[in-house]
Amino acid sequence: MKIFKSILVSALLLFLLSACSNDSAKESNETEDKSTPGNEQTVKKERKEKAVNGNIKVEPLPTTYQELAELPIGKYYNMDTSGENSKEEILKVFSDLPDISGNPSEKELDYFYSELLKRMQQDYEGPENLINRLKFESLGSPENSDSRYQFKDNLNVIFIIDASGSMAQKIDGKEKMTSAKDSILNFVSKLPKDAKVGIRVYGHKGTGSDSDKALSCSSSELVYPISNFNEGEFQTALNKFSPSGWTPIGLALREAKNDLASFDGANNTNIVYLVSDGIDTCDDQPIEAAKDLYSSNISPIINVIGFDVDSEGQNQLKQIAAATEGIYNTVTNESELQKELDQLNNLADQWQEWLERGKQHYEGELISNDLEIFNYITEEYVKCEDESSNIYLILGTLNDAKFFNREAYEYLTKVNREYHEWIDNEISKFNEELKELNEQNYNEAINQLQEKYNVNTQ
Template sequence: MKIAIKYLTVFTIVIFLLSSCSSNQKNTDEGKSVEIIKNKTVEDKKANDENRGTQNEIIVDPLPTSYEELAKLQAGEYENIDLVSDEAKAKVKDIFSVLPDISKSPSKKELDYYFRELLKMVQKNYEGPENLINRLKFETFGNPNISDSRYQFKENLNVVFIIDASGSMAQKINGKEKMASAKDSILNFVSKLPKDAKVGIRVYGHKGTGSDADKALSCSSSELVYPISNYNEGEFQAALNKFSPSGWTPIGLALREAKNDLASFDGANNTNIVYLVSDGIDTCEDQPIEAAKDLYSSNISPIINVIGFDVDSEGQNQLKQIAAATDGIYDTVTNEGELQEQLEKLNDLTNQWQEWLEMGKQQYEYKKVSNSLDIFTYIAGEQIKAEQESTNIYIILSRLKRAGMFDDKSFEYLRKRNSEYHEWIDNEISKFNEELKALNEQNYNEAINQLQEKYNANTQ
């Protein structure tokens, strides 16, 4: 009996201890659970606060305050967006869905940010005064009074073409391969050269293919297929037949090699003109802008002009930078006819050089800046860009509103922002037009100096 009572007592104690342990463990577990939930809530709140902070720290890129700043903006991916066809209308919402969500009572700052980001996508390729200044210089080439000696005629005239032979030049425009159009245009130009002028052709990207496996080969390919010399029809045609569209686009390499090509033609005795023709961006990461600057600043003293042949917005941006870095002209052409038109201007220059030689290099009176048509064309072109850009943004905003992307109040704010911004552009163009027309009445040196001073003042 005593033994039974003893075991019962021990059993009761054990049960009590087990119950106590279980209760303590439960309380501990519950405590841990509460702590985990508490910590998670704190973390979630912290994350939400961080997100909210990010939204409050929106950085809105400023709009340009001068036409020079406007011209430096990169052309947008959708600068030439089709907004007319039924297929295009259906795609507007998808294309611009990458823009910030402003469907829920956006602030003024959020709406400004939205407008700025939309503008980046449809930004037009405006042309600033510096390109016009260089164009005026080039079109009045040979003036013995001009301070920059590279624009004065010398005893010898040399024209070198640097031609893109990358795979994309195989694309067709109006049923004709871009490379074939380039070759025919250049052939037409050289056939009209004065007998004493010299011409050379360097190609790049003409080896390998556009595949990654061939990148190293293609990016190291550039060749002087027609050494700088007088035009010989048979030899020149054979040179053009030596290459066809093939690989990558090593623009930097070609410009560095062109410096070697022209090494024996110093700027003191030679008027050297280089034309870079490309249909796209450098794809070999070989620093084309730096290479262009190096060629430009050498004792060769060349004029470096750039032609973008059916080039996209990214390519335009880089090619414009190459031209700007060397005080050259940049032009975009979309077909063979426009390319021929640009080369006709070069033919005019070579004829002027021939006339200068025949006149015994005597100084003669140069005409005033009679570029009224060029000025009109330039101003009209800029006005059309501004009108198209403004209209495109209005149409896009209207369609996005109908798609429920934002409310009427937000639409009205964005519409007004668009209108005010493009009114400013129109006013800048109008002022520039009046200044150019006034300068057109003055002599060449006065006009160029004033334009240059205006440009320099606005880019300080």
């Protein structure tokens, strides 16, 4: 009875507060087409039979930052919730969430929030990816116990490039494939003369049609064999392919193992960069192929770049990087891609310095942890803030559209606030740990982070 009175009072207050604006808009609203997709009345009508099942299972929220980072990225994680047409888009996208328009239980509300969160889940980066970044930036350190990250007589870099049809899409008026080619050409032109580079392309034959799937999914070619950079030959190799068909990532990774077969890890520092703008579309087990390449005697460092990739593609590419203890990074344009490759240029220069010193004890300065840690913490804070505010705006829009009562709205916003306060606190704690470790050298910091991560994930 108390709940009913509370709802009645809340409804009356909302009615009085909104009466003026409703009256002024009444005439135009009455003439509106009620069947228009995204229309509030249509949406609510469609939701009447979508009541929450009493046997629902609410998935618990993460309790560690590792668990948080392992959650799949939501389909609408980068949705603009404050734009000009955001209200209509929110109603359209989230109209199929569980119906809690009656008097839902806390369990039903928790389920609703869980389903909303799945769609807005940000691409949080767990400490293991930071560890891999620090390990990569410590490449060549004589104190590095992992031979994979030690300088060898030879440095080889092979790019595995996505040439599927989606790479024809444009960013800032320039085709993604053209941006990728220009960035890689700029990178290799700066490589030390003794370093070797190769390019393998995949999905460059056929089209994206079903009739061409078999052809396209079997297409992967080493267009520039692993060798020293020759500008004319390299440019010719880049001109050999253009965006075309499907996305056989697994095939390309397996073929890359053959490309590097004569460059064993004992005498070669091998670095593989996989560049893709989407998910594998050929069902050729890319994660298993990556693991096989990583565990071979080639001992490569495998880094993955998602180029203007959607949430589904990010989820798979992150799994490939995680399976090989490599770095995953998302770039949205040519400038960001070039910035990522510039880090590799710095390491190549350090390798050349080591080589020219006759392989004596390497005393070169490693890149400071400071900026890497600062960037990591800042980006995680931004993700937390974006996710929290976006969900809050979505809940506000759904509340205005009477998807649920005031009590439900207050409960959901409270859960959202407390959840993101927890994330914020976890980031703060990790930031303090990193500051302490930053007083030590790279390898001590990496070892302590690795030990903590292993404990947390056992």
